[in-house]
Amino acid sequence: MHPYEWEPPSASIARQAGVPEDQVVRFDTNTFPWPGARLEAMPPEPLNEYPDTSYAALTEAIAQYTDVPTDRITVGAGADEILDLIAKAYIDTSARVVLSHPTYPMFRILTEMAGGSIDEVRAINLHLDRRGFLERARGARLSWLCNPNNPTGELLPLEFVQEVSLASDGVVVVDEAYFETSGVTALPLIEALPNLVVLRTLSKAFGLAGVRVGYALAGSAISDALRRVRPPGSISVVSAALGAQALFDLDGMRQRVEQIKAERARLRRGLEALDLEVRDSAANFLLVQTGRSAAPALLKKGLVVRTFPATSLLAEYIRVTVRRPDENDRLVAALQAEPRS
Numbered sequence: 001m002h003p004y005e006w007e008p009p010s011a012s013i014a015r016q017a018g019v020p021e022d023q024v025v026r027f028d029t030n031t032f033p034w035p036g037a038r039l040e041a042m043p044p045e046p047l048n049e050y051p052d053t054s055y056a057a058l059t060e061a062i063a064q065y066t067d068v069p070t071d072r073i074t075v076g077a078g079a080d081e082i083l084d085l086i087a088k089a090y091i092d093t094s095a096r097v098v099l100s101h102p103t104y105p106m107f108r109i110l111t112e113m114a115g116g117s118i119d120e121v122r123a124i125n126l127h128l129d130r131r132g133f134l135e136r137a138r139g140a141r142l143s144w145l146c147n148p149n150n151p152t153g154e155l156l157p158l159e160f161v162q163e164v165s166l167a168s169d170g171v172v173v174v175d176e177a178y179f180e181t182s183g184v185t186a187l188p189l190i191e192a193l194p195n196l197v198v199l200r201t202l203s204k205a206f207g208l209a210g211v212r213v214g215y216a217l218a219g220s221a222i223s224d225a226l227r228r229v230r231p232p233g234s235i236s237v238v239s240a241a242l243g244a245q246a247l248f249d250l251d252g253m254r255q256r257v258e259q260i261k262a263e264r265a266r267l268r269r270g271l272e273a274l275d276l277e278v279r280d281s282a283a284n285f286l287l288v289q290t291g292r293s294a295a296p297a298l299l300k301k302g303l304v305v306r307t308f309p310a311t312s313l314l315a316e317y318i319r320v321t322v323r324r325p326d327e328n329d330r331l332v333a334a335l336q337a338e339p340r341s
Contacts, residue, residue: 036252068217111144174197177201182282197217205256
């Protein structure tokens, strides 16, 4: 099994770079630069008691946001726990599982942990091979899709998701962690397509990555299966309350999304002015072809970007999170100052 590559803590990066910790900027984690809820605005919680295992208040807040009945919602400790529940419910040693390359690495890791056989569809010019994916999904036990895709930012049309779900005999998972920035969702399809599950998170646009709240939206059969394998108390009372608080501030969330989308366009212009290739992205990050020397040079200045193995299709690229204007300007200036390799 290939382990997930954990991001180093900012404190160790600051020591390594010789800069104050508050000067370290995380362009590698795809988080929003502002929190979507605050502890001081939260009413007192009974910390000595276990959480309500139905997470009724949080689930109702999600239902109001998505316009989906509560019995079609499964909550978990971040989107990663929901992915883990799906793997536990549907993958075993007899399962063939389809995923694209490159895509979110947890798809592969969780499949391997569950003992499934991976059927990888390699990208063509960093775009999903739609014909190949569709063909391989037909007889698969489960197919993983990330839309927009992480790390490329590619957005697939809803029609393709529908085509895959109709063609497949197995479960089709659509990870929509970046839905709020893309505006495209497979949610309208879940009632008509019982094998489809849509995955969301509060870690990105809702600004709660440190809180760990994710959820799945699916028809009754998949929702029942996920509830059977869901642990009873993986979300704390604090996380559930903060999640509900963030979901009731939709105006604030949408304002933050518009700021990030405007900054994404401005950052792209700044990077392209340096003659760098920047891929189209419907998420809150950009994939930039810089060569392999850029990331170590940026790290020395406290600017942390996502890199990829030398054997990857993305070996010459870095993935950068769109952050606040002053932080994005630091990144562009640092890249401008570095000689090209």
